[in-house]
Amino acid sequence: MTSPLEQKKIKIAGPSVVTANRTWDGIVVYRTAAKSWSADLSEAAIVRDPDEAKSLLAESVADDVGAIGPYIAPVQVGADGKIEPGNLREQIRRTGVTIGQPAQA
Amino acid sequence: MYAYDEIDRTLVNERVSEFRDQVKRRLSGELTEDEFKILRLQNGVYLQLHAYMFRVAIPYGTLAANQLRALAHVARKYDRGYGHFTTRQNIQFNWIKLAELPDALEDLAKVGIHAMQTSGNNMRNVTSDQWAGVAPGEIEDPRIWSELIRQHTTLHPEFSFLPRKFKIAITASDHDRAAIKIHDIGLKLIKNEKGETGFEVLVGGGLGRTPFIGKTIKHFVHGRDILSYIEAILRVYNQYGRRDNIYKARIKILVHELGIEKFSREVEEEWQHIRNSSLQIDDEVIEDIRSRFTYPAYEKLPHMPDELRQAAADADFEAWRKNSVAPHKVQGYAIVTISLKPIGKPPGDATADQMDALADLADKYSFGEIRVGHEQNLALPHVAKRDLPALWKALDKLGLATPNVNLITDIIACPGLDYCSLANARSIPIAQELTRRFADHELANLIGRLHINISGCINACGHHHVGHIGILGVEKNGEEVYQITIGGRADEGAALGNLIGPGVKFDEVADVIEDVVEAYLALRERPEELFIDTVKRLGVEPFKERVYATR
Numbered sequence: 252m253t254s255p256l257e258q259k260k261i262k263i264a265g266p267s268v269v270t271a272n273r274t275w276d277g278i279v280v281y282r283t284a285a286k287s288w289s290a291d292l293s294e295a296a297i298v299r300d301p302d303e304a305k306s307l308l309a310e311s312v313a314d315d316v317g318a319i320g321p322y323i324a325p326v327q328v329g330a331d332g333k334i335e336p337g338n339l340r341e342q343i344r345r346t347g348v349t350i351g352q353p354a355q356a
Numbered sequence: 357m358y359a360y361d362e363i364d365r366t367l368v369n370e371r372v373s374e375f376r377d378q379v380k381r382r383l384s385g386e387l388t389e390d391e392f393k394i395l396r397l398q399n400g401v402y403l404q405l406h407a408y409m410f411r412v413a414i415p416y417g418t419l420a421a422n423q424l425r426a427l428a429h430v431a432r433k434y435d436r437g438y439g440h441f442t443t444r445q446n447i448q449f450n451w452i453k454l455a456e457l458p459d460a461l462e463d464l465a466k467v468g469i470h471a472m473q474t475s476g477n478n479m480r481n482v483t484s485d486q487w488a489g490v491a492p493g494e495i496e497d498p499r500i501w502s503e504l505i506r507q508h509t510t511l512h513p514e515f516s517f518l519p520r521k522f523k524i525a526i527t528a529s530d531h532d533r534a535a536i537k538i539h540d541i542g543l544k545l546i547k548n549e550k551g552e553t554g555f556e557v558l559v560g561g562g563l564g565r566t567p568f569i570g571k572t573i574k575h576f577v578h579g580r581d582i583l584s585y586i587e588a589i590l591r592v593y594n595q596y597g598r599r600d601n602i603y604k605a606r607i608k609i610l611v612h613e614l615g616i617e618k619f620s621r622e623v624e625e626e627w628q629h630i631r632n633s634s635l636q637i638d639d640e641v642i643e644d645i646r647s648r649f650t651y652p653a654y655e656k657l658p659h660m661p662d663e664l665r666q667a668a669a670d671a672d673f674e675a676w677r678k679n680s681v682a683p684h685k686v687q688g689y690a691i692v693t694i695s696l697k698p699i700g701k702p703p704g705d706a707t708a709d710q711m712d713a714l715a716d717l718a719d720k721y722s723f724g725e726i727r728v729g730h731e732q733n734l735a736l737p738h739v740a741k742r743d744l745p746a747l748w749k750a751l752d753k754l755g756l757a758t759p760n761v762n763l764i765t766d767i768i769a770c771p772g773l774d775y776c777s778l779a780n781a782r783s784i785p786i787a788q789e790l791t792r793r794f795a796d797h798e799l800a801n802l803i804g805r806l807h808i809n810i811s812g813c814i815n816a817c818g819h820h821h822v823g824h825i826g827i828l829g830v831e832k833n834g835e836e837v838y839q840i841t842i843g844g845r846a847d848e849g850a851a852l853g854n855l856i857g858p859g860v861k862f863d864e865v866a867d868v869i870e871d872v873v874e875a876y877l878a879l880r881e882r883p884e885e886l887f888i889d890t891v892k893r894l895g896v897e898p899f900k901e902r903v904y905a906t907r
């Protein structure tokens with residue numbers, strides 16, 4: 252996956268969300284339709300064309316106290332409306348590392 | 357061990373309270389992320405995939421037991437109970453909350469640990485041989501010089517606003533454990549015909565997008581002139597360095613474009629202006645630094661104690677001793693490398709419990725000192741040989757006695773796509789799978805010394821270019837693909853590896869590596885011929901043929 256940090260132009264190929272990291276603790280969050288952030292992907296606002304994406308991103312960038320490093324990420328939306336990450340990177344951001352973590356102390 | 361002076365302590369404490377204030381202003385919205393970013397980077401705080409990542413310096417790889425306990429404490433209290441040792445004598449914590457970072461920094465400052473020089477476009481922490489001061493045959497302890505350079509370059513204007521980050525490594529032994537040829541400046545301590553101490557100076561090494569092996573710019577610079585010489589290099593670099601293009605701004609690019617002759621002429625000219633200035637180092641300054649490094653009060657011990665003789669009957673102990681124990685410059689003592697590469701686990705990770713236990717073992721068996729090397733392993737630098745059997749038992753209980761140092765399962769891997777926001781592909785699971793494939797110790801020993809290095813993107817944090825086998829993760833149509841090189845090396849014979857063929861998919865990497873190893877076992881002239889020597893003798897082709905013939 253080319254790092255989205257290198258994202259220059261906004262092009263979206265399908266349903267997308269805006270994701271970022273929450274400022275105070277760094278956890279992965281998604282922009283919601285209620286102009287807020289949620290750690291739950293199912294609450295993310297879905298955008299489907301570049302203009303929508305652009306305005307969701309602009310609004311997210313402006314909320315810099317809430318979360319940092321926002322960018323547009325692909326998702327898949329199932330027939331039942333269930334949202335899944337659109338690539339491996341986003342899957343890892345959502346579910347955590349793919350390796351065993353050392354036992355917690 | 358090194359005792360910080362008052363100035364250092366004050367500086368470190370001031371930085372902590374400054375940062376506490378900055379974090380407060382950031383969280384209240386008074387500072388934007390744009391304004392804050394440079395401030396957090398100065399304190400070792402990056403943003404990664406899952407959270408902030410906090411990078412802490414371990415200058416020249418020397419840690420006291422109480423410092424290791426402080427790192428364990430940070431891992432436990434502010435993170436998820438573990439830390440990750442990197443290839444540049446740093447430790448990283450992967451799950452730190454910004455709001456708690458000032459507390460973590462403050463807890464570390466109490467034991468003299470800080471995160472300065474771990475990030476940003478400045479002088480990074482000067483790395484050195486993890487066996488400094490204890491390796492037989494070294495010219496002198498290279499950390500004295502590392503410290504001199506550290507003091508001079510910390511916060512010095514010429515070094516704080518460089519076109520790009522800048523890294524120096526120092527070695528004092530013929531066998532280079534500090535990888536000086538892949539640093540912006542590499543220094544090798546030597547003596548001239550008159551017996552004076554000085555440096556062979558190398559410049560322009562580095563990996564990343566455009567890898568280069570460093571070249572010798574001057575064969576001998578007297579010790580007292582080393583600061584002015586480094587400054588001359590920095591001035592030429594600052595003058596030409598391309599600030600407009602982030603990929604071109606490393607000194608390696610400049611050296612390559614100017615050519616080493618022209619570059620060294622310019623440095624020489626600059627140096628003549630400044631070498632007799634205040635940059636010339638007085639003997640007293642060196643002596644003062646030297647006196648801050650204390651060495652243990654070694655006992656007079658036999659070369660072959662009874663304890664060791666008796667333990668030799670235990671095959672498991674012997675396997676570990678032969679693999680992980682190295683000669684010490686003082687008779688009766690040994691250097692013990694602690695593998696952080698247990699089979700099936702992420703390379704370089706240590707849990708808080710392991711760190712605490714290791715600190716206790718260092719107190720008991722190594723005069724309270726621990727070392728951190730660039731291979732993502734640790735070492736206990738002053739172990740009495742009579743204590744080796746007891747130490748081994750204790751390490752084994754902690755899962756820290758895997759006898760695989762320098763073998764095929766002693767893999768260097770960057771965090772990759774599991775943690776890193778810049779990654780194209782995962783690194784750690786590849787390493788885990790490879791350690792499982794080669795878990796059999798007899799097989800690993802039969803193969804002999806073989807370094808595998810894995811990076812998850814072209815930034816090359818896993819030093820894949822200089823791995824005997826290098827694995828680079830790239831992305832192709834949304835899929836992880838891995839390019840495999842052979843023939844690289846990071847030591848005194850440093851070289852970049854060559855591609856053996858087209859990239860392979862995630863699931864195929866371990867198979868291909870097995871085939872490469874099989875090819876080597878078939879191609880080597882005799883069992884002592886190392887993988888790297890077979891590649892050197894035959895080139896890439898015979899490997900390529902065998903590995904790709906059936907694919």
Ligand code: HEM
Nearest residue numbers: 442443444538562563564769770771775776778815816817
């Ligand atoms: C996960 C967080 C990390 C990030 C975001 C990161 C980022 C980077 C970047 C952007 C570069 C390239 C700079 C250039 O243009 O030269 C780099 C280089 C490097 N990184 Fe990391 N890195 C990370 C972790 C690590 C770790 C864990 C290690 C050690 C195991 C490491 C060791 C290095 C080294 C040695 C280089 C220098 C390569 C050279 O000689 O140019 N990094 N890193």
Ligand code: SF4
Nearest residue numbers: 770776779812813817
């Ligand atoms: S090599 Fe790339 S993927 Fe690996 S840690 Fe460095 S920047 Fe991240």
